[in-house]
Amino acid sequence: MSSVDVIDRQAKQGAASALKWLIDLGIALSAERNSARLLERIVLGAKELTNADGGTLYLRTANDTLRFVILRNDTLNVAMGGTTGKVITFPELPMFKDGQPNHNNVATHVALTSTTINIPDAYTAENFDFSGTKKFDETTGYRSKSFLTVPLRNHQAEVVGVLQLINAQIPGSKEVLGFTEDQQELVEALASQAAVALTNQQLIAEQRNLFDAFINIMAAAVDAKSAYTGGHCQRVPVLTEMLAETACNQSDGPFADFALNEDQWYELKVAGGLHDVGKVTTPVHVMDKSTKLETIFDRITEVRTRYEVLRRDAEIEYLRGVVDGGNEEELRVKRDARLIRLDDEIAFLKQVNVGGEFLPDPKIDRIKAIATQEWELESEKRPLLDENEVMNLSIRRGTLNDDERKIINDHIVITIQMLEALPFPKTMKNVPEIAGGHHEKMDGTGYPRGLTRDQLSLPARMMGIADIFEALTAADRPYKKPKTLSESMQIMFFMVKDKHIDIDLFELFLRERVFEKYAERFLLPEQIDTVDVDKYLGQLEAIRNPPPPPAEGAQEKRA
Template structure:
């Protein structure tokens, strides 16, 4: 080798070493496994000037190699990876039918023996079976010549894949040559770096899977506690992401500068999944309170019994009065007693039906209905069967009056505070976790979905300016899901138009973010969610202009 050739060789080697260093840095930054695998193969082809290459990964049972990426430049073959073209080739078995090592396939040999295989010319080699290679060449007119198969070993010194290159070319030429020792050394170094990068990505992915599985387990535990809110923890994150993506895509208006990358989206997704984790501490009898008088059972049955006692007493009193009139032989008087009895029984039935309706709860209870309950509590007197003291009692107890006069829903003020405490528990639980940097905002996002834009929400009384866009997004998602949910015990599911009308009033009242609500309506986020999660009868026509007015 003359001086000029030696200098060129040294320059080329330094260039490729610099390439290897650059590639190693790039590999460590890649977070997508598919792109990472593709980058590994393309980098190996680049530093060796190889015409083709294949990257294999060891299957989960460690008995075969699976094709992941294939490239052959001169034949315009590009399969696997980001191409979207599936590689329809059988696995390369690492063992034969008798369980012996498969040493006839180059890639299998490299994996089984954890050693590099460098073949100058496949047609001159008798150690390996190149029947398939020759057949491929005959079909395509290709000439497979030099091969380099390098095992990829992770930090545990275990083979996780094989990097196989085909037909090294001389620099600046299409002439095929053997892979030089320098090529082999560089690819072995790259394979080592690539295996570490791939293993790190796999470990991170496995930890993320484990983390999400734990979150799912917590949500399932909450769902098991209450059959009525079973899908809430799953639906709110879906709606949250729909609205957040719509907001990020907005290019005009107050939210034009809002954007999210993949890490931001993952952080918000986790927050959505955990937004109600504190409900694991909420008593079931409060979460599942379907009617106002429900405790372990619905006490409206006791009220029904009292009405039956009043009706029985009324009938007995009327019969006695009629009997007292018999000696006078006054049929008219007896008839009037009967008419008064019927009137009284009808009145009792009407009051009983009213209390049954009041017991179901709903969006609002009128003030005159509340006063009617309070009047009935003392207006009627009754004596429990078997009461030896013979004392009449108020028709409704203080606790029953308190529950039956709940203005909205089925929860009393103390029960509402118990329910509201779940968000405090959520924040306390999440703030105690050692969140990594890319998830550090999860407690704020998850803990803010019951705050209001006017500062009248809970638990911290934050205003709009003190909240992130993500927390405000989650607030809208939580409300819309609750309004349209079909699994609530205290109300029927709302149609889209009704739910959006209520939310429009909430926007005017300073409850929800007006800019995000406009995107929610204008971009029909509600409709995309409805088509996936709501019953067809809930999806009605929405007058967007009226809702946004």
């Protein structure tokens, strides 16, 4: 019995097992989510089906070339592409040369014609150019003989790649034979399954790329809407992911069991990118309100105009008094005192208009007193400050009044509504909760839903810390100077004491110095100062374990 008869007989006997193996491989290919492993499995599966010595997988590019993605040869001990980490540097194969189809190369011919080519011996093939193959053999001492080149067609019958096998061998032997018809049919069936799996993965990747682009565009739109919060939607996700990665790396403590799989990491990324998407509905004049009197423009200009009228009136009163024979020196002293008072008042109003950390009662009382004065326009007396101006100038913190603060706060309500309206897949079902929870507080006094610590997921609590730290240290806010690291830690420590932010996460933020890693990327040099981490860690421990109250008897004794 010849060796050809032997391999045919073995092929027939193994047909059933080969079919089962092919089905199992097809299922595995469909389930594979890693693109490198998928490509590798296609080649290794085809090699195993045919007992081939080598295999190459090409993918078709948008420029109509074939790009090497997997290369294997057992005899030469070559393994490149896929999970090997070894980059294939061979040039891409052009499917067209000088505008004409490239039929000289067997791989490009298969891609162009969508037909399988089975060559028993490359050295006797007449229709294709194997000069490069022969030169390679001369250099390496290898003998390239049988070639099976199969197109990978997607559901639209488009060739998306080419699978090429080389040197079919008798099992247990190095004797090289041609690929049989049965082997060709098995590889073509595998190529069909592989093309479907590959196309599905490409479609999923394209959808994800599209969705990522949508997220980036929405985040950029929010940041671009306000010149004063540019970059916020980019920085908060970065810091959130820094904190999440740090938590994942813990081997003991409250985060020892915390871990995120690939889907959960992507879910966190999406939530971070869309955490402020509701701000697209927030009026620009509220988002960009850099002074208390600003609407479409800063109304302090109108107030200054009124003071110029009062200054003019002071000059006119002085001149009329002189003309009427009054004491010029007394009139001048009275005028100068009035002008000094007016200058002092407008300077004061300009200063409080800027906003700040806190406006005390005496300054509010002075604003109200100034408002009782009058100025005259077209023979009509008017209050120096109207009720709306008094209300805005009397804002104690920042530049927003209560109505405007509600508009700003409502952005998170809109965010949740927008995200809950999106048909997220199961792997991203928590995006609305994570993105919508970053203004909640651990004691339930936050907004919009008043959720407590136990009602918030850990990623949502992480984003809350990231949002606060970014806001404190941001250098692009019109109403405040950016905080230093030490100032930010002090403020956030008090927020822990008030049960506004998560104590465990803040401790992790401090102990692992996540704030420093963020500062290196995003803060100004003058903001980066020394933080006494050990001091805060000791104070956090005291918050967790407060000393017991003194016994009743001890109180009486002290009394």
